[in-house]
Amino acid sequence: MTIKSRQKKSLYYTLFQQCQTAFPSFPRECSLSLGASIKHVRLRMGLTQDELAQHARMKLSALKTLENGYAxxxxxxxxxxxxxxxxxSIQDLVLEGLEWFPANFFVLKNPGHESLPKRRRDINNVWFRRQIVKGDGFLCDFVSPPLCSYGHxxxxxxxxxxxxxxxxxxLPSPDQLLGFVLKGALRIRYDNSQEYDVFANQSFTMRGDKIHDLQNADKNLPLRMCLAFTLSSSQKPLETAKEHSQDTPCFNLGLGIKKIRDLYASSDERSLSYSHFSSITGLDEQSLRYLENTTDPDQxxxxxxxxxxxxxLKIPLSQFLGFCEDRDGGYFYLSTAHDRAFIDYRHYLGVRIKSAVFPGTHNNFHLSEAYIDPRGGVRRASWRRRDQAMMAAYVEDGELRIEVGKNRKSVLIQGESVYFDGSLGYIFTNPGTKPAKLLLASYPAIVF
Incomplete structure (x- = not known):
């Protein structure tokens, strides 16, 4: 099955397309808003365009074109x-441009929320209205922006x-799918051969390119869960080999090597080149070619x-042997309430974090329930991811004030969310009178 046919068949890809339809004017590619950065720094300094152009010895038309984003x-x-x-500094000017790209600070508010007045001081509080996608027997509420790009x-x-x-x-590619059941009972049929029951406060991770069914096992109550996945992957689906004849051995070493080259390919049309394969493994190309041509049982x-x-390649030997036997069942990990890590910053920062996934380095995503105490008496702390990590926060209860970078800020209530670039730095505070509960997700994962 090709990637295009998998995408057409994929439920997640279909939902994503509907989300894109709901935001027709949202940019489809990442972009650095350098012009917006120059404009807002200029406004903070109280300079007009004429004054800045004069001091910088630039043409006024060139500065206007740059600030308006046409250049x-x-x-x-x-x-x-x-x-x-x-x-x-040039670094601060360029990094501030990241803040103004819509996907790096994407706020969704409830449909009944009143629009903000069009005043200059409210320009930092840009937000979008929540759009819920309806399907056959389910509702899907997207927290992330309609952007299919690497890193998101x-x-x-x-x-x-x-x-x-x-x-x-x-999923169209062999990437990880993370799920967390908030309420109800979920039954998963995975790869047409395995069946798992996941209950409230339990999570699961699995390879998403294996066909799976998601069933609400309770016939009286609705199921509520959250999912994290990516549609922009450099990996491509593994092709299934032809059925073995009676004269062909079930174990085929060459098939295993071929599947590895397909899995780590940088292109949909070509497998991983032998030269690149050699640089990764340290083995010469002749040896790698010999291994892939090892199909005779007497070799x-x-x-x-x-x-x-x-x-x-950090592949378990058991998984490679499964490739050689043309037996690739993927993986499925279940995490119960007893497996979840708990970090208590209550006495220092007023924050408690309860991870929803099983601790380990195999996780592509992080998902946790975070509790933030009211602001009174709590130290105001700024957090920053050292890696290029995208983060999402959904308010389950209470209120949340989020500040990202130097300019972007918003106040969220129950049912509202924010998606942002964690490397810009962020501050969470609770302006309410009761603890706030968040669903906090990030990609790549936070390793505890």
Missing amino acids: KFTTLSNIDTLARVLRV FCFVILELDPGKTIRDAV VIYWDKIEVICRA
């Missing part, structure tokens, strides 16, 4: 001159009617080289 490129000398006049992920709240089943769900198998390949 995607500009020279380094112009940026350096503008940064000197605005008394900021999808985070959704899914409500499934009593007794309903979502059949033949599948010698160099198991030391197989171990080198598995260690270099």
Whole structure:
């Protein structure tokens, strides 16, 4: 099955397309809003466009074009001159441009929320109205923006009617799918051969390119759960080999090597090149070609080289042997309430974090329930991810004030959410009178 056919069949891809339809004007590609950064720094300094152009010795028309976002490129000398006049470093000027890209601070508010007045001081509080996608027996509430790009992920709240089943769900690539049951009982049929029951306060992670059914096992009460996944992957689906004839052995070493080259390919049309494969593993190309052509049962198998390949690519030997037997059942991990890590910052920061996933380095995503005490008497702390991590916060109860970077801020109530770039730095505070409960997700994961 090709990637395009998998995408057409994928429930998640269909839901994402409907989310894109709900936000027709939202940008489809990542972009650095350098012009918006220059404009807001200029406004903070109280300079007009004429004054800035005069001090920077630029044409006024060129500055207006740059600030309005029509010029995607500009020279380094112009940026350096503008940064000197605005008394900021080039790094601060460029990084502030990240804040103004809509996907790096994406706020969704309830439909009944009143629109903000169009005043200059409210320009930092840009938000979008929640759009709930309706399906056959379920509702899907997207927390993440309608952007399918590397480094971004999808985070959704899914409500499934009593007794309903979502059949033949599948991701287009062999990436991880994370789920957490908030209320109800979920039954998962995985890869047409395995069945699991997941109850409230339990989570699961599985390889999403295996066909799976999601069923509400309770015929009287609705199911509520959240899912995290990505649709922008460099990995492509593994092709299934042809059925073995009676004369062909079930164990095929060459097939295992071919599947590894397909799994780590950077293109949909071509497998991983032998030169790149050689640079990753340290083995010469001739040896790798020999291993892939090892299809005769009388050929010698160099198991030391197989171990080198598995260690270099961080693939368990058991998974590689499954590739050789054309038996790739994926994986499924279940995490109960007793497996979840708990971190208590209550006495220092007024924050408690209860992870929803089983601790380990195999997680692509992080998901947790976070509790934030009211602001009175709580230390105000700024957090920052050292990696390029996208984060999402959904308010389950209470109120949340979120500040991202130097400019973006918003106050959220129950049922509202924010998706942002964690590397810009962020501050969570609770302006209410009772503890706030959040669903907090990130990609890549936070490792405890």
